[in-house]
Amino acid sequence: xxxxxxxxxxxxxxxxxxxxxxxxxxxxxxxxxxxxxxxxxxxxxxxxxxxxxxxxxxxxxxxxxxxxxxxxxxxxxxxxxxxxxxxxxxxxxxxxxxxxxxxxxxxxxxxxxxxxxxxxxxxxxxxxxxxxxxxxxxxxxxxxxxxxxxxxxxxxxxxxxxxxxxxxxxxxxxxxxxxxxxxxxxxxxxxxxxxxx
Amino acid sequence: xxxxxxxxxxxxxxxxxxxxxxxxxxxxxxxxxxxxxxxxxxxxxxxxxxxxxxxxxxxxxxxxxxxxxxxxxxxxxxxxxxxxxxxxxxxxxxxxxxxxxxxxxxxxxxxxxxxxxxxxxxxxxxxxxxxxxxxxxxxxxxxxxxxxxxxxxxxxxxxxxxxxxxxxxxxxxxxxxxxxxxxxxxxxxxxxxxxxxxxxxxxxxxxxxxxxxxxxxxxxxxxxxxxxxxxxxxxxxxxxxxxxxxxxxxxxxxxxxxxxxxxxxxxxxxxxxxxxxxxxxxxxxxxxxxxxxxxxxxxxxxxxxxxxxxxxxxxxxxxxxxxxxxxxxxxxxxxxxxxxxxxxxxxxxxxxxxxxxxxxxxxxxxxxxxxxxxxxxxxxxxxxxxxxxxxxxxxxxxxxxxxxxxxxx
Numbered sequence: 001x002x003x004x005x006x007x008x009x010x011x012x013x014x015x016x017x018x019x020x021x022x023x024x025x026x027x028x029x030x031x032x033x034x035x036x037x038x039x040x041x042x043x044x045x046x047x048x049x050x051x052x053x054x055x056x057x058x059x060x061x062x063x064x065x066x067x068x069x070x071x072x073x074x075x076x077x078x079x080x081x082x083x084x085x086x087x088x089x090x091x092x093x094x095x096x097x098x099x100x101x102x103x104x105x106x107x108x109x110x111x112x113x114x115x116x117x118x119x120x121x122x123x124x125x126x127x128x129x130x131x132x133x134x135x136x137x138x139x140x141x142x143x144x145x146x147x148x149x150x151x152x153x154x155x156x157x158x159x160x161x162x163x164x165x166x167x168x169x170x171x172x173x174x175x176x177x178x179x180x181x182x183x184x185x186x187x188x189x190x191x192x193x194x195x196x197x
Numbered sequence: 198x199x200x201x202x203x204x205x206x207x208x209x210x211x212x213x214x215x216x217x218x219x220x221x222x223x224x225x226x227x228x229x230x231x232x233x234x235x236x237x238x239x240x241x242x243x244x245x246x247x248x249x250x251x252x253x254x255x256x257x258x259x260x261x262x263x264x265x266x267x268x269x270x271x272x273x274x275x276x277x278x279x280x281x282x283x284x285x286x287x288x289x290x291x292x293x294x295x296x297x298x299x300x301x302x303x304x305x306x307x308x309x310x311x312x313x314x315x316x317x318x319x320x321x322x323x324x325x326x327x328x329x330x331x332x333x334x335x336x337x338x339x340x341x342x343x344x345x346x347x348x349x350x351x352x353x354x355x356x357x358x359x360x361x362x363x364x365x366x367x368x369x370x371x372x373x374x375x376x377x378x379x380x381x382x383x384x385x386x387x388x389x390x391x392x393x394x395x396x397x398x399x400x401x402x403x404x405x406x407x408x409x410x411x412x413x414x415x416x417x418x419x420x421x422x423x424x425x426x427x428x429x430x431x432x433x434x435x436x437x438x439x440x441x442x443x444x445x446x447x448x449x450x451x452x453x454x455x456x457x458x459x460x461x462x463x464x465x466x467x468x469x470x471x472x473x474x475x476x477x478x479x480x481x482x483x484x485x486x487x488x489x490x491x492x493x494x495x496x497x498x499x500x501x502x503x504x505x506x507x508x509x510x511x512x513x514x515x516x517x518x519x520x521x522x523x524x525x526x527x528x529x530x531x532x533x534x535x536x537x538x539x540x541x542x543x544x545x546x547x548x549x550x551x552x553x554x555x556x557x558x559x560x561x562x563x564x565x566x567x568x569x570x571x572x573x574x575x576x577x578x579x580x581x582x583x584x585x586x587x588x589x590x591x592x593x594x595x596x597x598x599x600x601x602x603x604x605x606x
Contacts, residue, residue, distance in 0.1 A: 099414070
């Protein structure tokens with residue numbers, strides 16, 4: 001994948017460029033918002049890693065720019081992943097809370113690549129997630145974490161509460177906002193499951 | 198302070214009513230000595246006693262100058278022999294018949310609030326009572342033997358009791374006013390007292406949050422650097438050691454971050470605690486068996502609680518993990534309802550000495566037996582934060598080699 005690393009801490013691209021190259025990716029580093037917009041206009045990117053407090057251009061504008069260029073963006077944040085963060089208006093394709101392990105980033109990049117090429121929607125009753133568009137019912141944006149959670153639930157697989165608990169809350173909130181009947185509930189002896197209310 | 202005031206007011210009122218009763222008893226005694234009526238002559242010895250004690254020797258048989266009103270015994274007690282007292286006394290005396298078929302006789306009747314028939318019936322109703330006492334709230338009576346007859350004298354003390362009742366009303370009203378006034382004062386003082394503690398707690402949280410933030414980027418970069426090194430020069434003892442330590446630090450920083458997650462994620466809902474706990478304990482039963490630990494569960498059915506369900510799951514998980522790591526040979530969990538409270542208890546055997554050990558709920562605190570288990574001392578701190586967020590309490594104590602962690606919800 002051709003990746004744009006947008007992070008004001010210059011040690012970050014230095015450390016991750018080497019690692020990501022070893023994983024077969026191409027990388028380029030930028031350090032402020034203006035450089036991000038220039039890079040977006042001049043080159044085509046498969047995905048980007050974006051610092052959530054990059055100088056010069058507001059974060060919202062950068063997210064909008066990535067969305068209009070159809071470039072999936074992973075936001076690197078010092079904030080904890082919470083339902084509040086994952087239900088905000090200007091939503092990125094994925095969020096990685098610092099500190100993270102390298103395989104979490106590489107795993108996420110693989111999933112992003114997979115979702116971009118998945119045209120078949122994920123469906124449970126009245127809830128439809130289109131992975132290639134990162135959207136719920138074509139109207140509300142969802143993150144890679146929520147897509148992963150939804151597909152695991154469709155396969156009745158066990159959910160890691162510690163890692164995915166926040167996505168349970170955010171996806172439930174989005175389903176409620178759309179007045180869908182589908183919800184995620186914790187069922188005794190079964191764990192988290194998709195149910196119709 | 199309020200308790201002291203209550204005791205003082207109670208004592209004052211008890212003394213006031215006791216003195217009123219003693220005054221009334223003294224009057225009924227005087228009437229008894231005069232065979233049921235103030236109009237009769239007192240016995241000779243009483244006259245003598247009375248003369249020596251008061252210096253007047255007044256009686257109805259002697260035509261002496263009317264005595265001026267005076268106070269016997271200083272300001273504490275009125276003189277029952279004074280003309281004023283005798284003329285203003287409202288009372289009646291009834292001679293009770295020995296045979297219940299005979300009608301009792303009214304010996305003296307100087308009261309307008311009670312009819313003669315009522316007086317007779319009233320006296321009859323007191324026949325089996327104690328020698329002296331209160332009747333109909335403000336009437337004092339005495340039953341006594343007078344030359345073979347049983348007399349009952351009832352005196353109206355309603356006027357005499359007015360000061361005592363006034364003291365009582367003032368005490369109650371004053372006490373209530375004082376309580377109402379002291380509540381905002383106590384809240385103000387309490388807030389002032391706890392402000393430094395709250396401030397210290399806030400600063401500690403702020404410091405930890407800053408520290409946690411400062412570690413985030415360096416740890417991410419070290420993680421990436423270590424993996425790059427391992428992939429380029431190959432794994433060796435040094436890179437493995439760095440990787441192990443940096444992963445541990447990453448876990449610690451994440452754990453710190455998760456401490457506040459429950460505050461942000463979702464609102465409180467009705468959580469079926471009995472079902473949740475039973476399910477989670479059953480799911481982890483195999484883990485206890487693998488470790489050779491005996492697991493006991495006592496869960497009352499149908500207990501639910503208003504709490505963030507995700508946070509509550511983590512609480513139970515932390516308690517289970519704690520028992521799995523620190524139990525010697527057995528562990529147990531109980532969930533009981535005590536009136537309007539819910540008590541969740543986790544216990545296991547331990548080598549720790551007897552005593553309270555609430556410090557295990559402090560962040561980064563591990564007890565003597567836990568130093569080699571690798572815990573960061575954050576799990577039970579999370580438990581405390583969640584339970585406190587629902588106005589609950591947590592406590593921990595060791596007794597007879599068993600440590601009990603109690604969550605009172």
